[in-house]
Amino acid sequence: MKSNRKSGSQGIKWVLISVSVLFMAIMLVLPLVSVIVNSLSLGIPFYLKSLHTEYTLSALMVTLLAAVIAVLVNTFFGIVAAWLITKFSFKGKQTLAALIDIPFSISPVIAGLAFLMTFGRLGWANSYINQINQLFGVDIKIVFALPGVVLATIFVTFPFVSREIIPVLHAQGTDEEEAAALMGASGFYIFRKITFPHIKWALLYGVILCTARALGEFGAVNALSKARGKTFTLPLEIDALYLAGSSDSITAAFAVSSILVIMAVTVIVARNILEYQAGKKQGRYES
C-alpha cells in the first residue's frame, strides 16, 4: 500500500516535470535558440557585419542611454516614494500607493500616445516648451526625439524599484529609525546607516528588473520615436529590419535580436546570483 502510494506520487512528479520542461522548451528555449541559430544562418561574418551597421550601433546607444537614465531616475524616485509611503502617514497615501502601479496596468502604447498628446504639436505642454525654447534660444523637442524615448522608458519602468522595496520597508517598521533619530541622527544619516542596509538587496533586484524592462520596451517608445538611426531603440530597429522583408534583412533582424537575448540572459543570471547572495546574507541578520 505504502510503496504503491509513494510510486503513485512519484509518477505524478515525473508527469509534472515532463509537462513543465516540455512547455518551457516550446515556449522559451526553442524560440530563443532559434533566434541565435537564425542570426548565424548566413555565417559569422554576416552576423558581425549586421551588428556593425550605423543603424544598429545608433539603436544600441539609444537603448543603453534610455535604460541608464530610466534606472537612475526610477531608483531615486522609487526610494523616495517607498520611503514616503512606508514611514509617514498623510492624507491620500493609499491613492499615491495605487498611482505608482499604473504603469503595470496600462498598455505601453497608451502611455506613448499619452505623451504624444501632452508634448506633441497639439498637446497642451507644447506651447510652454516653445516659450522655453524662445526664451533661452534652445531647441528642445520631446516627441520624436530622444527625450520622448527616455520619458516613455521611465514611465513603463517606474514601479519596479518602489514595488520591490516597499514590502521590505513595511516589514522593518519604524522603531530602529526612531531610535536613531532620538540619538540625534539626521534623516540622511539614518537612511544610509539603518534603512539602506535593509533594502540593499531588494533595491538591486528592483534595479535589475527595471533594466531588463527598459531594454526591451517597444510599445510606448514606438509611439514617440520615428527616426531610424536617430531615435530608434534596438526593439524598433529589429522591427524595422524584419519588416523590410528581404532574407538578408530578416537575418540581420535576428542578429540584432541576439544582442537583446544575450543581455536578457545576463540579467537573469545576475538576478539569480543576487538572490542566492541575498538569501545567504539575510540569514545572518534575521533570526
Added chain:
Amino acid sequence: MYVELKHIHKNYGSYKASEDINIGIEKGKLAALLGPSGSGKTTILRMIAGLETPDSGDIIIDGKRVNDIPPAERGIGFVFQNYALFRYMTVYENLAFGLEIKKVPKKQIRERIMELMELTGLNGLEKRYPNQLSGGQRQRVAFARALAPNPSLLLLDEPFAAIDAKIRGELRKWLRDMIHKVGVTSIFVTHDQDEAVEAADEIIITNQGRIEQSGPPLQIYKSPGTPFVAEFIGESSKVEGYHQLKGFDKGKYKGAVIRPEFVESFKNDNLKFKDIIDYSEEGVIEDISFRGNCLEVKLRVGDILLTTHRSLERRPVEIGERMHVIVYRMYAYDDDRAYLLENKELIGKEMITF
C-alpha cells in the same frame, strides 16, 4: 521635581489617549507607569521623549519646558519595547552609534563602551549581531545603548515584556540595581503590578488616558485612592454585599474589594484563634488550588465568595469543610474614592495573624 508633566492632553482623532496628565518625578528615582493595555502608558512615554507632541500642556525636564525642543536635544535615553537594536550593526556598533553622532573621539568611544559592557555584563559579545543574542542579552544591549551618551533621563517601554518569565525576576532586580548605581532618573512602562511594586520607587497608575493615583508602592498598596486602583492592585475581588459580613456596616459606599490577605479562615478547634472565634462566621470551602508556595482557598459565606491564602504549614483542608471566617478589613468605595474599613468588632482586640 526633575520631570514634570502639567495638564497634558493628547487626542488621536476623537480618541482621548491622554487626559489632563499631571506627573512629577524626583531626580534619581525609578518610576513605573502601570496600567492595563491601552491605558495610555506608551503615549505618555513617547510625549516625554518628544516622539509624540501633546495637544496642550507642559513637559518640564530639569526646570526647563521642553515642548519645543527636538527629541535628540532632551538628553533622553530610550529603551524600546522590542529593543529596536540596529540589526545590521554589531553590539559594539550599536553602542557606538549615539556617541559617533555626537562626534566623540574614537578613543573615548572605545573607553565608554568598554565601561558599559563591563557594567552590563556583556563582555566578549561586542562582535555579535543582535540576532545572535539571547533575549536577556538583547535587553542589556538596548539598556547599554540608551545609557551610552550619558542621558539625564532614561525611558523604558515594557523592558521585560519580551523576556521569559523565569529570568524576568532576575533582570528586574538587575535593572533596578543598575539604575540606582548609575543614578539616572528613570521611568519604565509595565502592565505587570509585581514588576512595578518590586522595581519602582514610585508608581503612577494609568487608566483610560488618565492618572488614577501615584505614590510609593507601599502607599498605593495600603491606601488605594480610587475604586480602580483598589481593584487593580493586589489580587482583589469585588464584593457587592460587603455589609452582610460580620463587623461591617453599609455606610455610604457602593461596594468593596477584599484581598486574600484580609481574610482569615481557621478550624473549629484552633486554639490560637479562641479569643476572636466569637466574631467569626461560618464559611464552606468551595474550591482549593495549589499556588506554588501556598493554597488558594475559596470560601462561601452566605452569598459572598471570599478568597484567602493558606500556608502549606497549616493542617490540610478539604472541599466542603466548614470553617470559621473573619474578614479583618476591606476597601470600600463610592464613585471616585476608596476608603479603608476595619472590622469594627476587632478594633482594640489582640489578634494573631498568619
